[in-house]
Amino acid sequence: xVTEPYLVSLEAIAGELLRGKWCVYLHEWxxxxxxxPGWQAEVAAHAERSGVEVCFxxxxxxxxxxxxxxxxxxxxxxxxxxxxALEHYRGxxxx
Numbered sequence: 001x002v003t004e005p006y007l008v009s010l011e012a013i014a015g016e017l018l019r020g021k022w023c024v025y026l027h028e029w030x031x032x033x034x035x036x037p038g039w040q041a042e043v044a045a046h047a048e049r050s051g052v053e054v055c056f057x058x059x060x061x062x063x064x065x066x067x068x069x070x071x072x073x074x075x076x077x078x079x080x081x082x083x084x085a086l087e088h089y090r091g092x093x094x095x
Contacts, residue, residue: 022068025065025067026086054068
């Protein structure tokens with residue numbers, strides 16, 4: 001079953017990553033406040049203050065970015081499921 005995606009604030013991402021979670025963000029969620037490099041820099045700065053080393057993986061064909069703790073990387077299957085859930089969410093929103 002595909003669950004409803006939820007948005008985590010920029011400041012809360014590090015906490016999610018510390019709990020072993022990862023985040024996949026739709027680029028349209030950046031809004032007018034950030035461009036992708038600026039958003040990544042802000043996420044990395046918040047994470048560093050929390051002691052989390054993050055990595056970013058852009059998924060350009062899907063207009064998404066994966067954010068993960070380098071010490072707790074998700075599996076390929078977990079990322080695939082997250083991307084599918086967000087695509088499902090996108091499809092429902094545009095219908």
